[in-house]
Amino acid sequence: MKLVAYALFVSGLLVAVTQAAYIPEGGEGLAARVGAWFDAVGTTFLLGISQMIFGAFLARGAAAAAQPEEPATDGADREGRPAVGEVVARAAGMLETLETKLAPLDAEGLGSDAAKRQALKAALDDVLEDRVPDFLELRAPLIDTLGLESFATMIGHFASMERNAARAWSALTDEAWAEVGPCLERARQGLGRAREALPA
Amino acid sequence: MSDAARPYREVTPAAVILGVFLGAIMTMSFAYIGLKLGFGLPGSTVAAILGFAVLRGAGRRLGSKDAGSIVENNINQTVASGINTASSGVVFTFPALLLLGADFEPATVIFSAMAGSFMGIVVIIPLRKQMLEIERLRFPSGVAVATILKTPGAGAEKAKRLAGGFAIAVLATLATNFHLMPETWELGAQLGALLDIPDRGAAGVYVVGTSLALSMANFGAGLLAGRGGLAFAVGGVIAWWLVGPYAVGQGWLPGDPSGGELFAGVYFGMLRPVGIGVLIGGALISVVLAYPALKGAIQGLRSAAKLAKQGTEAEELSPKVLGIGYAASFVALLVIALMGTDPGTALALALAGTLWRALAGLIVAQATGATDISPLSGLALIAVTIFLAISGNNVVLAITLGVAVCVATNQCADMMQDLKTGHLIGGIPRRQQLVQFGVAWIGPAIAVGTVLLLWQGGPGGANGFGPGTALPAPQAGALEGMVNGIVQGDAPLDKYFAGAGVGAALSLFPIGGLGVLIGLAMYLPFEITFGYGIGCVASTILVNKKGRRFYGDWIVPVGAGFIVGEALTSLTLTLIKIVGGGA
Numbered sequence: 001m002k003l004v005a006y007a008l009f010v011s012g013l014l015v016a017v018t019q020a021a022y023i024p025e026g027g028e029g030l031a032a033r034v035g036a037w038f039d040a041v042g043t044t045f046l047l048g049i050s051q052m053i054f055g056a057f058l059a060r061g062a063a064a065a066a067q068p069e070e071p072a073t074d075g076a077d078r079e080g081r082p083a084v085g086e087v088v089a090r091a092a093g094m095l096e097t098l099e100t101k102l103a104p105l106d107a108e109g110l111g112s113d114a115a116k117r118q119a120l121k122a123a124l125d126d127v128l129e130d131r132v133p134d135f136l137e138l139r140a141p142l143i144d145t146l147g148l149e150s151f152a153t154m155i156g157h158f159a160s161m162e163r164n165a166a167r168a169w170s171a172l173t174d175e176a177w178a179e180v181g182p183c184l185e186r187a188r189q190g191l192g193r194a195r196e197a198l199p200a
Numbered sequence: 201m202s203d204a205a206r207p208y209r210e211v212t213p214a215a216v217i218l219g220v221f222l223g224a225i226m227t228m229s230f231a232y233i234g235l236k237l238g239f240g241l242p243g244s245t246v247a248a249i250l251g252f253a254v255l256r257g258a259g260r261r262l263g264s265k266d267a268g269s270i271v272e273n274n275i276n277q278t279v280a281s282g283i284n285t286a287s288s289g290v291v292f293t294f295p296a297l298l299l300l301g302a303d304f305e306p307a308t309v310i311f312s313a314m315a316g317s318f319m320g321i322v323v324i325i326p327l328r329k330q331m332l333e334i335e336r337l338r339f340p341s342g343v344a345v346a347t348i349l350k351t352p353g354a355g356a357e358k359a360k361r362l363a364g365g366f367a368i369a370v371l372a373t374l375a376t377n378f379h380l381m382p383e384t385w386e387l388g389a390q391l392g393a394l395l396d397i398p399d400r401g402a403a404g405v406y407v408v409g410t411s412l413a414l415s416m417a418n419f420g421a422g423l424l425a426g427r428g429g430l431a432f433a434v435g436g437v438i439a440w441w442l443v444g445p446y447a448v449g450q451g452w453l454p455g456d457p458s459g460g461e462l463f464a465g466v467y468f469g470m471l472r473p474v475g476i477g478v479l480i481g482g483a484l485i486s487v488v489l490a491y492p493a494l495k496g497a498i499q500g501l502r503s504a505a506k507l508a509k510q511g512t513e514a515e516e517l518s519p520k521v522l523g524i525g526y527a528a529s530f531v532a533l534l535v536i537a538l539m540g541t542d543p544g545t546a547l548a549l550a551l552a553g554t555l556w557r558a559l560a561g562l563i564v565a566q567a568t569g570a571t572d573i574s575p576l577s578g579l580a581l582i583a584v585t586i587f588l589a590i591s592g593n594n595v596v597l598a599i600t601l602g603v604a605v606c607v608a609t610n611q612c613a614d615m616m617q618d619l620k621t622g623h624l625i626g627g628i629p630r631r632q633q634l635v636q637f638g639v640a641w642i643g644p645a646i647a648v649g650t651v652l653l654l655w656q657g658g659p660g661g662a663n664g665f666g667p668g669t670a671l672p673a674p675q676a677g678a679l680e681g682m683v684n685g686i687v688q689g690d691a692p693l694d695k696y697f698a699g700a701g702v703g704a705a706l707s708l709f710p711i712g713g714l715g716v717l718i719g720l721a722m723y724l725p726f727e728i729t730f731g732y733g734i735g736c737v738a739s740t741i742l743v744n745k746k747g748r749r750f751y752g753d754w755i756v757p758v759g760a761g762f763i764v765g766e767a768l769t770s771l772t773l774t775l776i777k778i779v780g781g782g783a
Contacts, residue, residue, distance in 0.1 A: 021443050049701050052702075163627075
């Protein structure tokens with residue numbers, strides 16, 4: 001199904017886009033120029049466009065069909081793909097891991113404790129360079145599962161966590177110790193709101 | 201105040217003043233460069249590096265031990281590039297009025313450019329959430345600037361990689377500039393000579409069209425974009441290896457051109473106008489399909505505003521600003537239009553301008569987000585075409601409104617990159633946007649003033665630039681030619697309409713932004729798409745083989761070094777040439 005959809009779409013694209021490139025002969029004025037173009041290649045062009053649209057909808061259908069609807073007891077559907085509930089569960093699990101990473105971080109005594117600064121920086125690097133990209137790999141299945149609107153709400157809170165974790169990293173680098181604690185707190189709050197936005 | 205209690209420096213007078221100063225200098229210089237060479241230059245990298253030297257270096261020497269923080273320097277570069285962004289928007293449009301010998305009011309043009317500058321910031325309010333947070337577009341230049349800003353804490357290894365990329369780009373740029381290496385590798389021509397393929401007919405399109413820009417910045421942008429940019433590269437292949445040869449093979453190009461004429465016929469007569477249409481159609485359908493995301497983005501702004509009411513500092517601008525901004529920009533366009541036409545037509549122009557500006561904002565945000573390239577001149581041509589059609593070929597009014605829309609569009613592209621930088625270093629978007637609102641009026645005034653001054657520098661106080669002078673103003677010349685063409689009934693409307701149909705159908709396919717990416721690939725010569733595509737493929741292979749961490753550890757610093765190295769070297773060489781009279 002997916003292969004047919006892609007083949008239809010690509011061949012339709014090639015037909016339509018080549019016809020679009022046709023340079024009409026004659027035709028004085030703008031309307032006449034469009035008319036001359038359509039008379040010469042309009043039918044083939046529309047055929048290509050129709051094929052593209054048909055292929056696109058088939059591809060959308062194939063993508064939707066690839067989304068499992070019924071969660072199985074082992075977290076996978078009959079074809080072994082992750083079930084809807086599992087996508088959300090995996091996302092929730094990742095956010096929980098992130099929370100356990102962020103929860104113990106504090107900014108007390110950073111000015112006098114070099115080892116603590118180093119540990120905090122390593123923890124923030126881990127969050128920003130490993131955990132965040134890990135979570136973002138679930139972006140497409142989460143959109144399919146939650147719908148774009150709910151995903152947008154959840155990811156907005158997640159982005160607030162990212163931004164505040166990044167700000168804590170910058171403040172740490174700039175030795176602005178007073179800023180680090182509040183940023184970590186806001187990052188935790190953002191993460192909490194992102195977890196709440198995921199369906200239970 | 202003790203060290204522990206001192207607030208973190210972000211929006212400070214020093215950052216804003218330095219940003220305004222750098223932005224003003226860059227606007228004047230880049231307006232001049234735009235008239236001379238026909239392209240604009242980004243100001244963020246220059247401002248970020250100078251910000252380190254001045255804010256951090258000089259500031260700390262003068263006794264402010266926490267001066268030049270990462271987020272403070274981000275405000276400096278946001279202000280500087282936000283002011284400079286007006287230079288391209290003005291230079292691509294306004295000089296056409298002077299070249300056409302039109303009778304216009306300079307104050308109206310300045311007002312129009314200023315209105316455009318504010319409009320661009322408003323459009324970005326929901327798009328920031330959509331493109332950065334929901335769609336997660338890469339914005340390579342934004343990543344490059346963030347990499348520079350983070351250098352003090354990123355560790356020696358990453359700094360070395362950044363420096364390595366920078367050095368390679370400097371050497372490559374110098375090598376091309378001093379003709380030790382060509383700017384473009386004419387692959388097709390070399391293969392054609394080797395295999396005895398003529399540079400005419402269908403096969404000739406491969407010969408004249410297949411080339412590779414030896415630009416490290418282009419390659420670096422592809423590296424940073426990775427898998428997300430592959431559709432753009434595929435678009436270039438479709439345009440130059442399938443559509444062009446097929447169309448020429450069918451005998452659709454008048455005469456039997458060869459060499460440069462064949463290239464110009466295929467590119468300017470076919471691919472570029474179709475590409476512009478694809479961009480527009482693709483963006484239109486993207487708006488419809490992205491409606492739930494936009495709705496979610498606006499809901500996100502609302503919930504951020506609610507949190508702010510509960511005592512948390514607001515990180516986002518309120519959706520009220522969006523509503524008021526849209527209304528204000530509609531009124532501004534209406535006022536400008538009323539100065540040149542009847543109320544009914546003025547209303548239609550203001551409405552079309554407001555809608556087009558939002559669409560163009562989406563196009564540049566998607567295009568720069570995925571590829572780092574902004575199709576600004578093409579969008580300016582379309583804006584003026586729309587205004588000419590509605591106003592019954594009122595050239596002065598169409599170009600004056602075109603200035604507003606072009607400045608707004610460029611402001612969108614720049615602001616999105618700045619906000620991406622801010623996201624990566626922990627800047628607060630609301631602060632960045634408010635600062636940008638505060639200085640948005642400065643760039644347009646300087647850019648329009650600079651263009652007028654240069655025009656009056658000619659013999660008898662006019663004709664200071666244009667064909668045959670030291671400042672040929674190529675982009676404005678193209679707009680002048682197009683305006684004349686439309687007035688005489690000769691514009692490739694068929695290509696725009698057909699392209700829009702293709703773009704709309706492309707956007708229905710379940711790959712985000714496909715219409716805009718393929719349209720952009722058709723709009724550009726293949727040498728750019730090809731080099732960028734090699735970067736995308738290399739990045740994808742490396743990440744697949746070495747793992748995702750390799751992207752952050754190696755690809756980002758090296759790719760950022762490529763972009764920054766080429767940008768700074770090109771800028772320095774251009775300024776040296778212009779000062780020495782060699783350009």
